[in-house]
Amino acid sequence: EYTYLQYHSYITIPFVEDASIENAIHCLAVMLYYNRPPEAITDRMKRLTPVAMRMEVKEGINNCLIINDSYNSDINSLTIALDFQNRRAAAKGMRRTLILSDIYQTGLPPASLYRKVADIILHKGIERLIGIGPVISDNAYLFNLEKEFYPTTESFLAQLDPADFHNELILIKGAREFHFELISETLELKQHETILEINLDAIVHNYNLFKSKLRPETKIICMVKAFGYGAGSYELAKTLQDRGADFLAVAVADEGAELRKAGITMPILVMNPEMSSFRTLFSYYLEPEIYSFELLRAIIAEGEKLGLAGYPVHIKIDSGMHRLGFEEKDMEQVVEILNDQTVVIARSVFSHFAGSDEKRFDDYSHRQIETFSRCADYLQQHSKHKILRHILNTAGILRFPEYQMDMVRLGIGLYGVSPIDTPCGLETVSALKTTILQIKTLSAGETIGYGRKGVLSRDSRIAAIPIGYADGLDRHLGNGKGCVVVNGKRAAIVGNICMDVCMIDVTDIDCKPGDRVEIFGEQLPVTEIAEKLDTIPYEILTSVSTRVKRIYYRE
Template sequence: MSINLKNLISVLEAKWIGAEAAIFIDHISIDSRSLQNGSQTLFFALTGVNNDAHLYISELIDKGVQNFVVQYIPENCEGKANFMVVKNTLNALQHFAAYYRHLFDFPIIGLTGSNGKTIVKEWLNFLLSPDYNIIRSPKSYNSQVGVPLSVIAINEKHNLGIFEAGISTVNEMDKLEKIIKPTIGVLTNIGTAHDEGFLNLVQKIDEKLLLFKDCPVIIYQKNETVDSCMSQFAAEYMLHPRKLFSWSFRDQTADVFILKKEKRNDKTRIEYQYKNEIFDLEIPFQDSASIENAISCLLVLLHFEYDSATIQNRMQMLYPVEMRLEVKNGINNCSIIDDSYSSDFQSLKIALDFLESQKKNASKTVILSDIFQSGFSNEELYSKVAQLISDNKINRVIGIGSTISSFADKFSNCITFQNTAEFIAHFESLNFANETILIKGARSFQFEEIVTLLEEKTHETILEINLDSISHNLNFFKSKLANDVKIMVMVKAFGYGNGGLEIAKLLEHHKVDYLGVAFADEGISLKNGGIKLPIMVLNPESTSFPSIIQYQLEPEIYSVKGLNAFLKIAREKNLKDFPIHIKLDTGMHRLGFEENTLTELIETLKGNTTVKVQSVLSHLATSDDMNHYDFVISQIKLFEKLSSKLISELNINPIRHILNTSGISNFPEAQFNMVRLGIGLYGVSNDPAEQKYLENVGTLKSIISQVRTIPAGDSVGYGRRFMAEKPTKIATIPIGYADGISRLWGNEVGYVVIKNQKASIVGSVCMDMLMVNVTEIDCKEGDSVIIFGESPTVTEIANALKTIPYEILTSISQRVKRVFFR
């Protein structure tokens, strides 16, 4: 990309404020945290309910960024950079992408639907890449922001594009259509995703079809509802020549009619009729979703007039698509970021940003295979990759492949190998320790073998943490706050059982204001992990005060005795204005200064310069129970009274905060200067109406260790608490109460999910195992088992055990490996 800013002023309908506009830019950015921002970056300052990128323009200018698209020029920034002022920066980004798209003239495949878009996109890329230089959406970049960023990555060497478009409500697709302008449309499966954004299924289909309003070819599965919508759509846009290219399992009038599906040996043989001829096709999947997605790909290949032999040869090599970046614990205190199934330039940029946001260790290593389909010559590509690596301050590069090996001299501190086998042969000599390692390779390099070598060896039960869901839930609660209200996020108790450091890094990336922990050792662990955010220790013991000071943590002070103990140490260390947080007891009666101790507190603090009251807080006892509404209001009023007295008597201006997660939702009038988000971040709400807007964060998984069938009359487990009344198939799962599974969840009270079916837990939960009834489930040893997640939810388990979701989450043992993904 090389764009003259002068040409964009009219495109963006912008007002230019700056120096001469004849400036060329080669990079578009919306993320102020990216290390890839530089002097030739054009930064779009997007705004939303949760953030305003204008706030970071000053620090971007300090880092060398000179060109911005803004809705307003921040204070003290005018004259320091070039600004294009527009009414709406998101609209401007979309207009820029539409302008950029029209600079190129080659086939573009546009994908939309409820499910399968990303799978079909990745499979089409695999199927067509031997013959085309393809640009495609990285990962699942299909939103109002993701689509423009995807299209902007096109360059002059590309000759085929594959972009997906996702919408969640009406009046969104029209904007994406202007950007993608597909010449081939593919409508994938229409399901229930985002149903809440539409009046009914017909409205959803009609809106999605708008992507194809200027599209000569539309590929879709015939059914009654889609056919009706498609007919009206074709009539409405009859001025545009088009070909409706359909397939069906039932309707013989479809262009491609599926005569037969036959499953065998983990594969599916498909017999289909096309142009009055019958053809065979075999794909390496048996589930219905994969079969539908493969048929969508088949029709694209038929449209491109591939012969049946080529179609068969390529489609039998289709593979499961990994659509997420995973963070795993590695050997020798390493952290592993697993992106071992793709290697293209755009996804490398995304992975490097993710590496920066999730690095546990200061030292950063990238293991990288040859990169395919960049659209650049090899010389230009590896020059760009080397610059990208340099911008992201990568300490060590390990290249694998003949092409990257030939350009090793472009990288500093780089070692290369011709293939993965050669790397493995030299593995021990590479001395991996105390570093964060991004593993990024094309599928053909089989980098999963490298992941296996580097991954910390633990048992097969894992807790998967969805970092995207944490981001979603954070933004959901931030949207409830006034613009000037800060947010503290609680990461105590190992991040409510989900993993403290990894989540803290994500929160730091999102620029929350404070982190909260219960004890000093939790805060020390975060500081040792590189967390720079201020951390408040809510339950500090006096013996931990020296460590709190050493690691620049901030203690909550809740008694005169504790205050005097801290002041004594602070004076000995000659501290000045060390931040402390004063806890008031307004009715919880757990910790805090009561009203009758306030005078002594004030006298102790008055004139003191050793410490600074950074905040004043209290804790609501019943914010989740509106039956106690009046009591909460009385707490809030007392907090206002006591904190105001402190502020007045000490002449201070501290942050004030009293709301927890349920308080944020139920008592918005009491946000004061900050709120404390806890269990809501992890996808749990006490309000069923609110719960549907939150996303599940943690999924506890295991596998089947063994399957056996016992006869009627036999028992299972300790105490023979389950007796089989008939021949019963039993599966053993390697997870038990030592991993955090309550024994009360056994004896047919609880269940796990195998192959999307419930399997009742039979007999007592053992220390390291539990047994389930799988008589009606077609399963085998090694199959995946869901302990909790979408179903059963931790709330469902908690209700059954007459406890709270907190206890379920925090009970999960740290011997259970946490896997973080995005």
């Protein structure tokens, strides 16, 4: 609702994020200034599209990491970007470099502006500055650190030697007219044309959505096992740590050790510890799940050798999943062993649902809850310290919130996939994309690919894209069973999928080599692909090969 002079009307702003809302209000102010009628304003406001302002994290040359924020340049966004860089540099032990353009429209005299910028980057720990633009170059004397300046982006690129960058976390921050995307492309590690984009803002949104469904005191374990469900565990772990998540959970000790090496300090639960991994567990303070007497006795014995005391472990109860865990009849002996030593203490007790995502199993799920509760009660009654309880997974949080107990485990929902049919407002996290390599015009009757399985029924335009089963594109999607999205339209996969390439039918699509292709993401949900393959989204997400480059971004 707005009022201006004789106008009093309503508009709809098609955004929810603060920056886009502010931009929309500027558009409204301009139209009011030019005396546009209310009905025209209402129509135009509905048709606004957001300005691309995303901060991307990419692998760079010579073991560098690139933070590309080459969409805007102002003091406030510079501070935000430097904070983002600073957290990652501290974790990875990398040198901090800033490539910065002239900053416009601040209302400050140049000397005052760049003195302020110099203070900010000094405070944020920048070790190397590359300034680009005539104004920042004129004020080079204000910066007291390793520095170099260039009048234009072109002059910098002309003198750029890739060997000058090594083991650096490089923030590229510039006004749009400087075209710093050219710098990002030059410093980016050139790999496969196929990429997996991970939206860290979506991770935060999904985390907050589930957190809003819980009591304030309920803790959250975020599952980042299996390389973060294919999305890459470190960036996700760092984002979740920054958001205040209580625990992370990984599958094996080596995954946890890598997170510790990368600077993750929050508690990490190891779901499938191996007997051979005890030293790794202890060295990196990883908290193991204990599911058998053999494992419990072995970890106590190993801990005694090292003189450990009060090391946290998590007791797993088999309440009906029948995979791993202690049964109810075992609880008396579990308590005897725990109380007869001081090496480990039970930090939590938990269990797994067998079918919490399906209503037809609700009676069984409730019996599991009852069994688990009896076991947890017995364990707590015979312990001198508080033991956290958790049984709810993502589906459980949505369907049985009354049993959230002390803690919940957030898995597939964190990654934007709902385990139940009811929409719950999740945002897509991962998008697998590639590009068109070549397009051929072929006649009806021609065949495509190995085994000549793709037989054309009409004259067709066939595009080759650089993704195959070695990248994680399931071979069963070939021969028309699967499709991809090109410029907003679906294109069927033609013939057998090869190891590194597959072919798609783009006869009815306006496209050219170099155009982007979505394998799954916003336009083609991973759940749809899973249904075609008669599997689950977990398998699709975790099948994306590690040779596919991950790009992380924030809006």
